[in-house]
Amino acid sequence: MDTFVRPVVGVSSCLLGASVRYNGGHSRNRFLTDELNRHVDWLPVCPEAEIGLGVPRPTLRLQDSEGAARVISSATGTDHSDDLSNVANRHLGRLARLDGYVLKNKSPSCGLFSLPVFDGDGNRLRGTGRGAFAERLTTLLPALPVEEQGRLSDPALREHFVERVFAHARLRALIEGEWAVRDLVAFHARHKLQLMAHSPEGYRETGRVVAKAGAHDRERAAATYAEAFHRALAVRTSRGKHANALQHVFGMISPLLDDTRRHDLLAGIEDYRRGNAPLSLPVALLRHHCTAEDVTWASEQTYLRPYPETLRLRHPVSV
Template sequence: MNSTQQTATLKIGISACLLGQPVRFNGGHKQSRFCTDVLSQYAEFVPVCPEVAIGLGTPRKPIRLVSDNSHDTTVRALASADAEQDVTEPLKQYAQQQALEMNDLSGFILMQKSPSCGLFGVKRYLANGHPEGTTTGVFAREFRRLHPLLPMEEAGRLNDDALRENFMVRVFAYQEWQTCRAAGMTATKLIDFHSRYKYLVMAHSLVHYKSMGKLLADLHHASLDDIANEYFTQLMTALATPASRKMHTNTLMHLQGYLKRLITPADKAELTEVIQQYRQGIVPLVVPLMLLKHHLNHDKTVNAYARQQVYLNPHPYEMGLRNTL
């Protein structure tokens, strides 16, 4: 990770209940220890509670997402105790307002199963009260529509080691791109950005690894701004897929290739063995990474290209996100 990523504070939107604020419909909260105890050391949180923001009290009667029939995926947010109280438009309008005001975020963490904030698996009901599938919360859907590339995740899913690490990879990448864009994009900066992100993309998507290379092979076929926008779309799309053990192994072996003339046969055999132990699930990802970085850093006059790879440090090492992968 470069110095900008290490020192700049992330700005992350978050459902207020996840910070321990008593804004739930029952007057409670759903404090996330990962957010308050770990991520808070690196991020400035911007808390929101859409339901409170539109004037619903605390505590309050819960709202639910309702469709007119089983074939209709359009939902309305209605008070469960009073079907005449429709808060769909106020929630949408609040999302639109926040999307304008919170345009400097690098990520958003939302409360799962919430009819306003849930991203996945929010219960959907029919008008007769029977449950009928799942959907996305009204606020979350509208905010994501307006910021489609912004890393967004549910707090519950962050309990999964792979999803948590993947979310933070995307958040730090999004932040660095914002910083790069704000400083003024040039062809040199775009190529430099990609040269550092190349192996991170490889670990997540070989399809995008190839298509992004082709995109940057000719910077004269379109305006630089259009190319940069397309590049960023492909970058965030690639990173949205968590890297598999197989893809990590492939990337580690590619980076090992930079050492073939610089380390002894015994050291090469040891590194190869550790990479294979990771592939087999015997050791976590941090083990081959630490050994690889040790060899790459042994002689700083060589391998500058490999050492600058964001893949080696996509987020602060102290977060320990790769210790359990």
């Protein structure tokens, strides 16, 4: 059985079912509560409740003020922007140890993408705002995997987010422990294909950092590697890059297989590349043959097991 580092993930409290929304309700997300919940530890935060706005409460909106989007109460006109930002400041010690964050979409405090911005008369001006808490969170922790709840309904975005969360947890566990350069080298070797599947240049950059790690102090080496590692995995992958990574594994085990098994593997990779099969099909075939032929380097690649199998995130054909 695979052993995974258990990530710690921040989350808007309402997404776990807490009745803290402006109307006294919640926005429970079943993927988070019924599936991901078994594999992560949560840090729930409701910025609006935390600053004492109450439940239920008057609605908030983003309002333009000299070119800046401020969070204004629709009932009183009070500006709550700084208070909401300070929630992230107060929690920074805990937030810095997170491996990801899921925010409530369309929220003036937690919304991440394209929130509507209004003028003082309530007329919509543009749709490029970001919630005050979300803005401060992403400023403080730019490398943290962060996603909106609404976008998790997209299989590709969901898979990418979860993959980054578990990779973040693995690197955090390494850096927080007593590690030597050889441990960083081993970590990088296990993540080779995963990095290549997202950013070949990112793989080369992280490799250069590892090669020079012994020449720097541990903290500097770890920080430089972490920055390059997270930047590489933040790049969206594609069918072509996935197929290239699969071909790399195939190349490792091909000499050990007979013609029939080689043909089956190549057919599985090609079916995926053409969009006729899910990524899980060639991955399962490669894992099976790597284990059967005892190809240790390939079987230990995190690319083949980036997160627990029970999440079934590579099963949709669209991924």
